[in-house]
Amino acid sequence: MENEKNTQEIVFEILKSGGFVSGASLAKKAGVSRSAVWKAVCSLRKSGWAIEAVTNRGYRLAEEKSSLNAEILRNRLAEIAKDSGISLEFFDSIDSTNNELKRQAASVAAIRDAHGNLTDAGRRLHKKAAVSAEQTAGRGRLGRSFFSGRENGVFMSLLFSPKNGVSDPAKMTANAAVAVCRALSALYGIEAQIKWVNDVFLNGKKICGILTEGVLNLETGLIDAAIVGIGINIRAPEKIPDDIRAVAGFLEDSLDGRTVDKNRLVAAVLSELATLYDAVDATEAQKCLAEYRARSLLTGVTVQVSPVIGDEKTAYTARVVGIADDLSLVVESADGERRHLKCGEVSLTSVQIAAKK
Numbered sequence: 001m002e003n004e005k006n007t008q009e010i011v012f013e014i015l016k017s018g019g020f021v022s023g024a025s026l027a028k029k030a031g032v033s034r035s036a037v038w039k040a041v042c043s044l045r046k047s048g049w050a051i052e053a054v055t056n057r058g059y060r061l062a063e064e065k066s067s068l069n070a071e072i073l074r075n076r077l078a079e080i081a082k083d084s085g086i087s088l089e090f091f092d093s094i095d096s097t098n099n100e101l102k103r104q105a106a107s108v109a110a111i112r113d114a115h116g117n118l119t120d121a122g123r124r125l126h127k128k129a130a131v132s133a134e135q136t137a138g139r140g141r142l143g144r145s146f147f148s149g150r151e152n153g154v155f156m157s158l159l160f161s162p163k164n165g166v167s168d169p170a171k172m173t174a175n176a177a178v179a180v181c182r183a184l185s186a187l188y189g190i191e192a193q194i195k196w197v198n199d200v201f202l203n204g205k206k207i208c209g210i211l212t213e214g215v216l217n218l219e220t221g222l223i224d225a226a227i228v229g230i231g232i233n234i235r236a237p238e239k240i241p242d243d244i245r246a247v248a249g250f251l252e253d254s255l256d257g258r259t260v261d262k263n264r265l266v267a268a269v270l271s272e273l274a275t276l277y278d279a280v281d282a283t284e285a286q287k288c289l290a291e292y293r294a295r296s297l298l299t300g301v302t303v304q305v306s307p308v309i310g311d312e313k314t315a316y317t318a319r320v321v322g323i324a325d326d327l328s329l330v331v332e333s334a335d336g337e338r339r340h341l342k343c344g345e346v347s348l349t350s351v352q353i354a355a356k357k
Helices: 002-016 024-032 034-046 071-082 096-106 120-127 171-186 262-278 282-294 348-354
Strands: 050-054 060-065 088-093 128-132 153-160 192-194 198-202 205-216 223-233 303-306 316-323 329-333 338-341 345-347
Touching: 002 024, 002 034, 002 071, 024 060, 024 223, 034 050, 034 120, 050 205, 071 088, 071 262, 088 096, 096 128, 096 153, 096 205, 096 223, 120 223, 153 262, 171 192, 171 198, 171 205, 171 223, 171 262, 171 282, 223 262, 282 316
Parallel strands: 088 128
Antiparallel strands: 050 060, 128 153, 153 223, 192 198, 198 205, 205 223, 303 316, 303 345, 316 329, 329 338
8 A cells, every 4th residue: 555655646746747758657767567557647536636648648637736635745744844743634525624623632631731741642632734625614713604615725724732832822823824925925926915813815815814723721721722724715616605705815816827736835834834833932933923014914004993893883993003012903093092902803995905015
């Protein structure tokens, strides 16, 4: 079985270079029989990769980046983040990757012992990543649904349990937003923006949502771990749900005809995320905060602030001054009063977004 997996990965790497490759050439390069090559091609097709076979020409990867593949994803992650300590669990379909990690966390007796150290189960869960080709019940903040179609995005969650537990969930969310932006910059040369506190925007449209949830220790009252979920819109569906039509953007719309290698994108985001979460140096933390501020979509823009979501009576208009060290949003009302928002919601018009770009 292991040899079959290795052959599949080798064949895929060769086909990725583009063009047709004969079965004989594939067999020679992989050091296997032509029958083994054919089995590898069949396995790749079952995983969702479109591979053409033409007589006297050979095989060609017709749609190089068509779907997620567990083995290819693990290989990509090993290439760029071999020392990250991430353990990957892949799902073809699931209700929510966050839900899955929450279930796994709830199934163990304890993540930390009485002294605050990770238990054996805690060590297994620390840096556990759940990735799914689709979500049937994707969620955003406040229980809002997050569109999670198989062909339209990538969906992942990471459970992280730092030393002494999670003291600042907001920073976990901010780090995740920066990680997504860094991955997009490295892979595609595009610079995304961050809408406080948990959305990533590109060309005035939301392409990524982030949901951070805590694993609470009922005995100590502390948050033992954070589960950070990330959903990135890749390509638009034929029919966009009415509730997201006005705000949703899709990564491939900004790539000038290029298609997204989902495996490479997920691996890059998880790698950047692990790097940021592992960083304990204060200088690195300041760099991340500075980048979060630099990518802020809201700074300098007038917004509608809703301190109590859904209560229009408490809403007011203010100009965003910046982001404080504790990641609260600093706004200034018309009378010059400055406030630091740690919760609530802010909204702005598409016209304002366009002007900010």
